[in-house]
Amino acid sequence: MLEYSKMILQKVSFSPELFRKELFKSLTGLKNEEALMLQMWCLLTFKEQYKEIIGEAFSYLA
Numbered sequence: 001m002l003e004y005s006k007m008i009l010q011k012v013s014f015s016p017e018l019f020r021k022e023l024f025k026s027l028t029g030l031k032n033e034e035a036l037m038l039q040m041w042c043l044l045t046f047k048e049q050y051k052e053i054i055g056e057a058f059s060y061l062a
Helices: 002-011 016-027 032-057
Strands: none
Touching: 002 016, 002 032, 016 032
8 A cells, every 4th residue: 555655646746736635545544654654755755845745644643
């Protein structure tokens, strides 16, 4: 599920609205360890573009 989430996020990264929607949707199907790995990947891949959305999506992990 983690790899599938990454693939989808890359495909929708052109749109902030779609990125946000798919990121939140992907979190519902991931275990905590997978969510942490997705958070790290998102920050490495999309930090400049979607820092606020990523922070909001993963705020519950902090």
